[in-house]
Amino acid sequence: MITKKTYPIALLLIAFSAFSQKQQAVIKLTAEKLHSRVREWPYPVNGITVPTNAPALLWPGTNGKEMVKPMESGSEVKEDPNIGNVRYKVMLASDKNFTKNLISSAEQRWAVYPLHQALKAGKWYWKYAYALKNSNQWTWSPTYDFVIDAKYANEKVSPPVTEVLKRNEGAHPVLWDMRTIGDDFYRNNLNNPEAKKFIAFAEKLMLAPLPTEKPQRVIDTTGKNPLEKKIIIERMYHGFGDAVGTPVRNLCIAYQLTKDERFILDAKRRAINIANMNPNGLATGDDFTGGAVLEALGWFYDAGYEFLSPQEKELFKNIIKLRAKRVYDHLPNRFELHVSDNHVWQITMRNLAIATVAVINDVPEAKEWLTYLYEVWSARFPVLGTTDGGWHEGNGYFRVNFKSIIYLSQMFGDFSGVDYFKLPWMQNLPYYMLYTHPNKSASTAIGDMWENIPYIVKGEAWFADALTYKIDNTYLNWYVDGIKRDYSKYYHGTDDYLLFRLLNFKTNRNLPVSSPTDLPKTRKFGDVGVVAMHEDLANADKTLSSYLFSSPFGSSGHGHASQNAFTINYKGKVIFGGTGYYSNFSDKHNLLDYRSTKAYNTILADSLNQKIGEEGYGWIPRAISGKRIQYALGDASNAYGEIKSEFWLNRFEQIKVVPSKESGYGESGVTLYRRHMLQLEGGYIVLYDELEAKTPVKWTTQFHCPYYTIEGQNSENPNQQQFAVKTDLGSVTANVYAESPLKMAVHNQFFEAAVNWNKVTNDEGQIKDFKDQWHAGITSQPKQKFRFLTIIQIKDGKTEVIKTISNKDGFIDLQAGNWNIKAQLNGEKPATLQVSGNAVKSMFSYGNLPIQFEGKKYAPKIPESSVLLEIDNDKVNRQEVVDELPDVAKYDKN
Incomplete structure (x- = not known):
């Protein structure tokens, strides 16, 4: 099964035991952190029962002497020069002596090992080792153990990377499985109105002049300090890679939709132009601009392969290899360990994956690149969530990840046969979007760039629509229907999710809707x-x-x-x-x-x-x-x-x-x-x-x-x-x-x-x-x-004017409209909060106050719990909750 693996913590739980006969309500966490910036402990350990039949084994990286420290793309914190000098291997068995059901890995450069096979129910033991490059002296970790629950036995498991590589063997075009589905893609979209509209757009695109290496915008740097100048210069070129690369991609798609060689020949003209751009220059040298150029080169090399001369093929292979290695060489033994190296997960992982597949059979190193990307994806996606559908950084910056979520899920699904849109996180994602950014309403107002989304913006609209092609959820369909009605100007048919819609196009799509009134x-x-x-x-x-x-x-x-x-x-x-x-x-x-x-x-x-x-x-x-x-x-x-x-x-x-x-x-x-x-x-x-x-x-x-x-x-x-x-x-x-x-x-x-x-x-x-x-x-x-x-x-x-009924010794009793609110404000006394509404026949109680509701006395089943009583259809609906740990604390105890 493909599941998101949570991150380990050093965790001490006080006043709580999941196995105690008398459950207590309050949990106190004393761990210094629940998620570390880079991995600091192995997972899974301490006999934890994992929520899958094929967990990913994760451990701290090392440079051969000490643990790998935090560093990420775009950071001024220098990269450890020794992170590339280490190799790892893993052993896994159903006994402590590693003799039964033994699984041994090959040597690898990265510190994750997703299991691409279902494990039988019961206890399993594992350990990992590292050695320096060109050395056979292996240093082994202690032995760790975990438990597989039999209830996960029948869950689907992702295939090993050997099968993924085999599926990519053969002639171009390889991307999006086009050598297999290309003719169907062409026929299926012949009468697709959106495809026709896009083809007309591509006709105009060919008339645009070739781009030159110059800023997207000019910003005055007078009076700025060196750091500010550096940031401003990056800002001036921000988006250049997309501006020059997106037309190449779009013309390749137009060719695949029409088989009209005019489109691919113009894509070639543009691709050669950007292939000759300075990879070290301001225009295409940073993470985002360079990644976008890399992706565009991969697109054309794959889709337009038969239109290249031998010399041109060498040009493309060489520049793709140069730009891809620039990204890849800084990933193993670093990126997979990071809680979320944003630039890579947001954009450059997708850029590298597309370019890698494009040259997978022509550049020998590309097989290692794809192996790494698939293994990290299998072990870590979604990096800033687990299963609940949420995204840690808030909705403002969540948008930057949308394209990669959609296209990498499609791509790795093509390779593996696994439907990543059926992940628990994906299935819950529509609810996160609906609850945290309802249509025609503001969002949660938290995290970087939240102020850029005072209402539903284009990227959110397109992303939500794209999800309806893969996720069967009537509430999602309702949400998208409303967005399309209220923001119809967003849907012009040339956005970044067009290819995804074309790949998954079906005539007469039936998308039943359900209003969230019953949620x-x-x-x-x-x-x-x-x-x-x-x-x-x-x-x-x-x-x-x-x-x-x-x-x-x-x-x-x-x-x-x-x-x-x-x-x-x-x-x-x-x-x-x-x-x-x-x-x-x-x-x-x-x-x-x-x-x-x-x-x-x-x-x-x-x-x-x-x-x-x-x-x-x-x-x-x-x-x-x-x-x-x-x-x-x-x-x-x-x-x-x-x-x-x-x-x-x-x-x-x-x-x-x-x-x-x-x-x-x-x-x-x-x-x-x-x-x-x-x-x-x-x-x-x-x-x-x-x-x-x-x-x-x-x-x-x-x-x-x-x-x-x-x-x-x-x-x-x-x-x-x-x-x-x-x-x-x-x-x-x-x-x-x-x-x-x-x-x-x-x-x-x-x-x-x-x-x-x-x-x-x-x-x-x-x-x-x-x-x-x-x-x-x-x-x-x-x-x-x-x-x-x-x-x-x-x-x-x-x-309302809030009335004070009483206020004595820190205990306050207030009346606000139809609601009575009582609270203990003296910090030296036990916390107490009680809210009741006679007119609406509802009551909330926390603490030690007597609970009197609709003529009857109630008591919490567990002291210090939170209790809600409401009359619903002439019956008392009682809900009582105590502290419940997030997944990271449930499964990743060290």
Whole structure:
């Protein structure tokens, strides 16, 4: 079976045992990180029962002396020059002595070994070894063990790479299995309206002049420092490779659709032009531009092979080999170990795979390249998710991965016979898209470039449509139908997913739809740390939606230090969400504000951020989907402290900033931060925060409005603060309560100014205007243990005046509209939150308060659980949840 393998952790679970007779509710994770930037421990180990019959064996890489350290494409952290001097091998057996059912690998340069055969049920043992190049002195690891469950026995297993290589033997064209399906591809699309439209487009494409090596845009570098100049120059040429390479690809497709030699001859003219471009020049020398050129050369070499002279074939083989080796030589014993080397997974892996297949039978080294790519794909895809369909970095940067997800799944499926679109992650992906970016509505407002998608943008529309060709999901079909109706201008038939649609074209496609009105209002994506709560998922553009985030990946890659942050969207617009702008991956605004906790609706301790890096992680222990009450619990207890990631420390060093307390980073001593979040019928959001630190700290709960203005309001009670948000959508107010005095600051200034010095653009190509945004921070006196209770109202008309029923010894009883809210605000007493609505006959309870509902008494089955009671069709619907681990913690214990 092809499954995503989770990443190992050193994990200690306190107050929990899956096998104890009396289950306890609360799990405390004490691992330094759940996902490491590069692999630091083997998987699977310690007798864990793996969720497959053919796991991938994974282990830390070495340079022969020590573990391979973090480094990635485009980084200033230098690559270890010795990573290419090591070879590995693996042994696997069903006994400790490695005599029964023995599987032994060949020597290999990379540190992953996906099993392409089903293992029998029971315990298995494995170990790996490494040796330096040209040495027969092997150093063996300890023996590790895991268990195969019999229930996975019949799951399909991907074939070994020998079969994959064999399927690629033969004459050109090899790409997309065209030598086999080429005639069918031609006939099948003869009457395809989209194919006809594309052919007309290709006719015009041939009239365009040959491109020259020059910038895509000109940006003034006057007054910029050397690092900024380097980034600006890269920005000036960004997209050049696609601009010169995409026409070659499109003309090759037009030829395969028509068999009209005019198209392939013009593709040849253009391909020869870019083949002669300087591989070391500014135009085609970096990851993205060089990769796009490499892919285009592979496209033509394969599709136009018979139109090349022997000398021209040598030209193409040589330049493809040069450019491909430039990518490949930096991959083995590095890329496969990385949590997600973004540039490679996003783009250059696809570029290299297409070029590799194009020359697979003509360049001897290409068989090693393809072997490596297939093995890494089998072991690691999807890198920033597991099975829940989510993507760690948020929807803004998820888009950059879409083409590779679609085309590499198609390509490796062609090779292996495995339908990668049937992976559990793929099957859940439509729900992630539907819940986190509903049609005609804003997205989750988190992660790099989230501000570029205030609504569904072209790439998302095309990707969702492409998925309908391979994934049978009536909710996905409904989602795409709505996008096509509301954004019809996006579908012009010449986008990057055209080939995929042509390859999978069927006349009279039957795509039945189901409205998400019958789906749960709340869905948890625990492996990436998102809970989405909707008043009406089918009409998110007219109603209330909210999100809670706490990611096991920490703030890795394009993710942010935003554990236990929330976003609230109303009528399709972001009310509360992240603030700041993506100007560059790690300039001052990015590292000190936009990427930091200061930009998010979560909590600072002594004004200090959460850690940037994989070490600053959170997770989502609980979620409940009700009819009138939605609930989520996030845990960010491990998110705070000194930054430890060498990669991020190097990024600070590059811009000459020390991540000190003056810049918002450092040890705050936080030991507990659990945020309960409820969305209540009628336009209410309730937050209840449990907070503890080693010593007293000032706790600041933050509220950020990227598009609207915050206005502070006077409060007669020093233990309460309140403010309003001025919008064009209705009335928005927030009330924050504590058991001791609070101070509020409202302002429209960033901690570090946002300046678009790099002239970054939005999805329409317009230079972004970095406007000031509004923020509110409400801060406690120094307390070691503390609680916040927040009630946010979002209404069409006026918001309710919240009445205080009682407030004694830290226990507060409030009435907000039809909802009664009780909470223990004294941090020295057990946490308690109870929300009840008599009119709507619903009740939520957490803690030790008596539960009285509809004339009956109830008690939690497990102490410290979260309980939801609702009347549904005259019956009491009871849901009770306790902490549930994400997959990384379930399966990857070290």
